[in-house]
């Protein structure tokens with residue numbers, strides 16, 4: 001005869017929600033650079049979490065340390081103090097400059113990354129074709145970089161970043177050099193990709209409307225030294241457009257705070 005295992009008495013309380021899974025956890029990070037006349041503190045005590053699957057934009061005045069923070073998270077440099085935990089995951093980084101090799105075709109630029117991942121020749125070709133399709137550049141595999149428009153080059157750069165198969169995509173003003181219409185199209189594409197793939201994205205920009213249009217959280221950094229000054233949750237449903245009244249009104253609010261940060265920084 002078998003007896004049923006006693007079950008724990010029901011307390012009536014709902015189960016505690018699982019804590020969020022973090023893609024990156026930045027704790028008390030500081031960074032100083034040695035300069036001609038001593039050291040310059042660029043970041044000081046930065047705490048920032050990005051949950052798995054979250055889209056976070058990072059805003060701040062020029063020179064406040066946004067790129068420095070991204071480079072630290074990417075592992076390109078080490079913090080002077082504090083910790084950065086990506087759970088052992090590698091990160092993919094995309095810049096304003098596409099940084100594609102001009103002597104290779106669009107497809108070969110992507111295949112180079114796939115080769116580093118150890119994929120065989122036929123697999124590389126198929127995966128590069130698939131990624132070009134994902135960024136809506138089907139048929140561009142054989143095109144040389146100079147044959148592509150600025151927007152198309154950034155699409156290839158995005159496909160190459162995706163080829164790294166990372167869970168966290170770090171983007172440093174990737175669309176800043178593009179015209180407004182191309183940027184608008186790429187905002188839509190990036191949002192679609194993010195929602196389809198469940199990637200975590202940390203996106204640096206100067207453009208408040210871009211930050212609000214894309215993100216679930218907008219994080220504002222202060223300057224000298226760079227710290228996290230404020231953050232906003234953006235609950236505006238997708239699809240969003242830059243000219244949506246809700247996007248516009250939150251952008252105005254954030255711009256005011258950014259302006260006062262810049263004025264305060266100017267008085268330092």
Ligand SMILES: Nc1ncnc2c1ncn2[C@@H]1O[C@H](COP(=O)(O)OP(=O)(O)OP(=O)(O)O)[C@@H](O)[C@H]1O
Pocket residue numbers: 033034035040042060061062063064065066067068069206
């Ligand atoms: N390797 C380095 N050596 C010395 N100083 C550096 C180094 N890298 C960055 N800095 C300084 O750190 C500060 C922050 O630079 P960073 O590029 O991170 O700012 P940012 O917020 O990304 O600026 P922007 O928005 O203009 O791109 C700047 O004053 C810069 O000169």
